[in-house]
Amino acid sequence: MEQANTEHSHGLEMDPQVEYSSSKLGMWLFLGTEIMLFGGLFAAYAIFRAKYPEMFLEQHQELNREMGAINTCILIFSSLTMAIAVTAIQKGKRMMSAILILVTLICGLGFGVVKYFEYGAKFAHHIYPDTSIFFSLYFMMTGLHMLHVFIGLIVLGVLMVLTWKGTFNEKYSTPVELGGLYWHLVDLIWIYLFPLLYLIG
Amino acid sequence: MANHAVATNVYVPFLEKKGILSWLYTTDHKRIGILYLISVSFFFLIAGIIALLMRIELLTPVSDFVSPHTYNVLFTLHGSLMVFFFIIPGLAASFGNFLIPLMIGARDVAFPKLNLGSYWIYLLGTVIVLIALFQPADTGWTFYTPYSATTDTDVILITLGVFVLGFSSILTGLNFIVTIHKMRAPGMTWHRLPLFIWASYATAVLQLLATPVVGITLLLLIAERSLGVGFFDPAKGGDPVLFQNFFWFYSHPAVYIMIIPAMGVISEIIPVFSRKPIFGYKAIAYSSLGIAFISFFVWAHHMFTAGISEVAATIFSFLTFLVAIPTAIKVFNWTATLYKGSIELHSAMLYALGFIFLFTIGGLTGVFLGALAADIHLHDTYFVVAHMHYVMIGGTVMGFFGALHFWYPKWFGKMFNEAVAKLAWFLVFVGFNVTFFPQFFLGVQGMPRRYATYPEEFESLMSLSTYGSWILGLGVLIMTVNLINGLFNGEKAPQNPYGSLSLEWQIPSPPPHENFEEIPHVTDWPYGYGKKKEVDA
Ligand code: HEM
Ligand SMILES: [Cu+2]
Numbered sequence: 001m002e003q004a005n006t007e008h009s010h011g012l013e014m015d016p017q018v019e020y021s022s023s024k025l026g027m028w029l030f031l032g033t034e035i036m037l038f039g040g041l042f043a044a045y046a047i048f049r050a051k052y053p054e055m056f057l058e059q060h061q062e063l064n065r066e067m068g069a070i071n072t073c074i075l076i077f078s079s080l081t082m083a084i085a086v087t088a089i090q091k092g093k094r095m096m097s098a099i100l101i102l103v104t105l106i107c108g109l110g111f112g113v114v115k116y117f118e119y120g121a122k123f124a125h126h127i128y129p130d131t132s133i134f135f136s137l138y139f140m141m142t143g144l145h146m147l148h149v150f151i152g153l154i155v156l157g158v159l160m161v162l163t164w165k166g167t168f169n170e171k172y173s174t175p176v177e178l179g180g181l182y183w184h185l186v187d188l189i190w191i192y193l194f195p196l197l198y199l200i201g
Numbered sequence: 202m203a204n205h206a207v208a209t210n211v212y213v214p215f216l217e218k219k220g221i222l223s224w225l226y227t228t229d230h231k232r233i234g235i236l237y238l239i240s241v242s243f244f245f246l247i248a249g250i251i252a253l254l255m256r257i258e259l260l261t262p263v264s265d266f267v268s269p270h271t272y273n274v275l276f277t278l279h280g281s282l283m284v285f286f287f288i289i290p291g292l293a294a295s296f297g298n299f300l301i302p303l304m305i306g307a308r309d310v311a312f313p314k315l316n317l318g319s320y321w322i323y324l325l326g327t328v329i330v331l332i333a334l335f336q337p338a339d340t341g342w343t344f345y346t347p348y349s350a351t352t353d354t355d356v357i358l359i360t361l362g363v364f365v366l367g368f369s370s371i372l373t374g375l376n377f378i379v380t381i382h383k384m385r386a387p388g389m390t391w392h393r394l395p396l397f398i399w400a401s402y403a404t405a406v407l408q409l410l411a412t413p414v415v416g417i418t419l420l421l422l423i424a425e426r427s428l429g430v431g432f433f434d435p436a437k438g439g440d441p442v443l444f445q446n447f448f449w450f451y452s453h454p455a456v457y458i459m460i461i462p463a464m465g466v467i468s469e470i471i472p473v474f475s476r477k478p479i480f481g482y483k484a485i486a487y488s489s490l491g492i493a494f495i496s497f498f499v500w501a502h503h504m505f506t507a508g509i510s511e512v513a514a515t516i517f518s519f520l521t522f523l524v525a526i527p528t529a530i531k532v533f534n535w536t537a538t539l540y541k542g543s544i545e546l547h548s549a550m551l552y553a554l555g556f557i558f559l560f561t562i563g564g565l566t567g568v569f570l571g572a573l574a575a576d577i578h579l580h581d582t583y584f585v586v587a588h589m590h591y592v593m594i595g596g597t598v599m600g601f602f603g604a605l606h607f608w609y610p611k612w613f614g615k616m617f618n619e620a621v622a623k624l625a626w627f628l629v630f631v632g633f634n635v636t637f638f639p640q641f642f643l644g645v646q647g648m649p650r651r652y653a654t655y656p657e658e659f660e661s662l663m664s665l666s667t668y669g670s671w672i673l674g675l676g677v678l679i680m681t682v683n684l685i686n687g688l689f690n691g692e693k694a695p696q697n698p699y700g701s702l703s704l705e706w707q708i709p710s711p712p713p714h715e716n717f718e719e720i721p722h723v724t725d726w727p728y729g730y731g732k733k734k735e736v737d738a
Contacts, residue, residue: 014311022311022383029375033413040417040447044432052438130429133438140424 020174027178031185034148038189041141045196048133059134060200062127064118068198071114072190078107079187085163086180092170094163101160101176104183108153115146138197145193148186155179214614214711228313229714231612233320234299240327241291248282249677251275256636256670259663264653272653273339274354280342285363286330288597289455290323292462293408294373296604297401299612301377303705304395306386306723308715311379315372322369330362341651343452346433346444350425357426360419367416370458374408377401386704388723395703395727396485400465403489407454407461407496415451418444442507449500457496459593460560461489463600464531467553470607471535472728473701474550475542479728481534488527495524502571506580514573521571528564532557547699548622552603555630559595563588566641581651584644590637602629605684610694614711617687625683628676635669703727 014022049056085100122128122135129139159179162168168176215231224232255275258266267275298316302309310316336355340348349356381402385394422444424430431437433444472479479485501509501517509517535557544550566588569575579585610616639662648659655663697706704721705712 018383022379025382026312026315026375026379029378029409033371033375033409036410037413037417040414040421043447044421044443047440047443048432048438055438128429129424130431130437133431136424136430136432136437139428140421140430144420 016172023174023178027181031181034185034189038141038144041137041144042192042196045137045141048137052133055132055134057201059132060197062122062125063138063198064121065198067114067118068194071111072194074107074111074114075187075190078104078111079184081107082180082183086173086177089163089168089173089176090170094166094169097168097176098160098163101156101163105153105156105160108149108156111149112146112153115142141193141197145186145189148189152183152186155182212709212713214709215714216614216711226317228309228317230298230302230310230313230316231712231716233316234295234297235612236320237290237295237298237323240323241287241295244282244286245291246681248279248287249674251279251282253670253674255279256667258653259655260667261664262655262657262660267653269653270339273341273651274337276651277338277341278334281359281363282330283593284342284455284459285366286327288459288593289370290366290373291459291597292466292601292604293401293404293458294319294323294370296397296466296608297373297377297404297462299608300397300705301380301401302384303708303712303716304398304703305381305384305389306704306717306721307380307384308717308720310376311383312376316376319369319372319376322365322372326362326364326366326369329365330359333358333362343448344419344422344444345448346422346425346441347435349422350433357423360422364416364419364423367412367419370408371412374405374412377405378409381405386717386720386723390723392483392486393723393726394486396468396479396482396489397462397465399486400461400468400489403493404458404461406490407458407493411451411454411458411497414447415455418447418451421447442504442509445504445507446500449503450497453500453503454493454496456592457492459597460600461492463556463597463604464489466600466604466607467535467556468531469703470549470553470603471538472730473607473699474545474547474553475539476545476730477538477542478730479534480537480540481530482726482728484530485534488530491527492524495520495527499524499571502576505573505576518571518573522568525564525568525571532561532564546623547606548619548626549603549607551623551626551630552599552606555626556596556599556603559591559599559633563591563593563595566591579644581649582644583640583648583650586650587637587640587644590633590640594633594637602626602680608705609684609687610698611705611710611712613688613691614694614709615687615691616694616698617683617691621679621683625676625680628672628679630676632669632672632674632676636666636673637669639663639666639669701727702729 081100082104085097085104088100089097127135129136156179159176163176215229224236227233227236254267255272258264258272258275260266264272298310301307333355336358338344338349338352338354338356338359340352340354340356344356344360381394381398421430421432425433431439433439433441435441468479468485499517499521501513502521505514505518566584570579570585570588606617606622643659643662643666646659648655648663694710696708696710699706702725704723704727707721708717
């Protein structure tokens with residue numbers, strides 16, 4: 001069984017190895033709670049789709065597939081740039097990593113802009129969260145996801161500045177890795193949301 | 202880091218530093234534990250006073266003390282404060298914080314800053330709920346739709362408070378899991394961990410996985426009221442029972458978030474005051490995990506009368522019976538530990554014995570309720586009220602009081618008056634039974650819960666229950682005064698007053714800021730009382 005290697009440490013500084021694996025474990029646990037949080041909405045989706053298949057079939061046509069598809073591509077691409085950013089900082093390529101995080105951030109912003117126009121178009125057609133069960137789900141699911149994107153943007157912004165300033169290097173890049181994990185989750189959730197909401201039937 | 206800096210630090214107890222900021226910005230797990238202890242005790246007392254008011258109303262069959270609406274508000278506040286602000290964070294956050302690093306031989310939790318952050322979030326939730334007290338809701342602590350979606354009272358504020366609190370609970374659970382995995386001292390293998398740690402671990406898993414579900418449920422309820430979302434509204438095609446499913450998916454596991462830490466406390470107190478190794482260490486340890494696991498699959502036993510299908514009801518009834526197995530395993534192992542032990546009736550031990558006795562009644566009546574035919578009759582009656590109080594007061598609160606008396610010398614470095622503590626225990630024990638045992642009979646006779654008035658035939662048992670609540674209240678008052686008095690006038694506590702083998706007793710009382718001068722090497726389990734016995738690692 002694994003043993004914490006805190007034997008020789010004095011004071012509160014943790015052994016870097018232990019600190020690293022602790023942070024990693026903590027982040028995975030956090031992602032688990034995120035999945036349970038969205039899980040509630042996914043469960044509601046499954047129940048109501050089984051109950052009202054026609055409503056879902058009919059009303060999903062109001063959604064803009066092209067915009068949804070563009071956003072899916074944007075997020076997948078941003079996950080890729082984030083993954084490379086993590087590898088880069090692990091190899092000590094600070095500049096490259098910072099630029100890649102910036103690209104990820106711009107993608108995230110792009111996602112938000114597209115979503116802004118989508119929501120705007122819905123409101124213009126007088127479609128609101130209380131229009132129907134389908135749109136309740138649509139707004140709650142994408143809304144909660146958008147909130148996560150927003151938090152992700154803040155995290156990415158901070159990471160970018162810190163990477164730029166040289167806080168991280170090949171020996172210590174835990175926050176970048178954790179931020180990357182979070183961003184991948186945000187991406188993953190969208191990858192489920194897109195077909196469930198936009199591609200019915 | 203190979204340099205063994207020789208520890209020549211002078212001993213400075215962690216309580217030494219004064220000033221409010223040194224508390225609000227502390228990352229010391231022992232201090233954060235105290236912050237939680239004060240906060241949850243505060244809510245326990247407030248919600249307790251509200252309960253006494255409710256019992257006064259119930260002294261007579263008519264509503265003469267408060268109006269029926271006020272009564273609804275009172276039981277809503279009592280339930281929500283007790284459940285979400287006292288009993289869920291209660292033992293887990295206060296004693297969990299204090300004990301986990303001490304017991305596993307660490308200097309602090311894995312993420313001390315996050316730990317402080319969790320407390321701040323708890324405070325934020327507290328502030329929201331204190332504001333909500335001025336416009337209280339009247340939905341009951343379960344916030345059932347459709348009523349909670351339509352009542353004129355302010356449901357949003359209090360649910361928002363509970364929602365915020367959920368984050369605190371999640372982050373605390375996360376912190377503890379990582380701490381237990383990563384921060385154990387050398388030689389502290391899984392099977393040498395004190396059973397309180399196993400219990401805390403199981404609790405943390407529940408906090409982590411169940412709490413987000415109540416989070417999203419409350420968020421949807423808020424959206425229902427503010428945005429007109431219709432998931433729970435039949436008029437919009439939604440389903441009010443869906444709310445119950447969501448709510449209990451969290452709230453049944455949550456009853457184990459409440460009780461498992463108390464079970465951990467009992468597993469620590471019993472062997473020390475029986476001077477015997479704990480019986481069935483592994484069975485107790487793994488049954489915590491077993492309970493946690495099964496508790497995710499029984500939620501619909503709260504909904505047997507809500508129109509769920511017969512097949513579903515039968516399956517959930519069967520699964521509910523399963524929970525009783527790991528629960529009973531614990532009770533049998535505690536009694537086996539007591540068997541032929543040289544028992545010392547310290548006040549903490551009295552609470553532990555009270556726990557075993559009362560929790561058994563609570564657990565068994567839970568099995569009655571899990572039986573379909575019986576539940577159709579007993580659902581939403583005083584039988585359920587009695588059941589839940591036997592498990593929550595008879596179980597968790599006994600465990601909480603036991604923990605307070607047991608670790609008090611270690612935590613505060615002072616002793617309380619033992620004779621007064623025993624008197625208080627006696628009043629609490631008697632008062633509790635006089636209050637709640639009659640409620641089983643009331644329930645069987647058909648007295649429904651959540652009413653300010655009742656038919657006259659129930660008056661004798663109802664007023665008996667109210668008299669009991671006064672004895673109980675007096676007991677808690679004496680206990681509180683005794684413990685607070687000990688802080689100022691108590692004698693200085695020795696390092697290890699009970700001759701316990703667990704790590705936290707091998708350092709000064711109160712512990713120094715970073716707990717251990719030298720991280721200990723653990724070579725044995727902490728229950729080797731009397732004869733020598735080692736559980737393999
Ligand atoms: C052997 C273990 C247990 C079993 C089999 C069990 C079973 C049940 C059942 C079937 C109900 C639903 C009754 C109804 O509404 O008709 C119930 C209610 C309840 N139980 Fe338990 N229970 C157990 C342990 C616990 C524990 C450990 C706690 C808390 C520490 C607890 C707290 C509650 C509460 C608060 C309610 C009432 C919820 C409400 O307000 O409607 N139970 N229990
Ligand atoms: Cu339950």
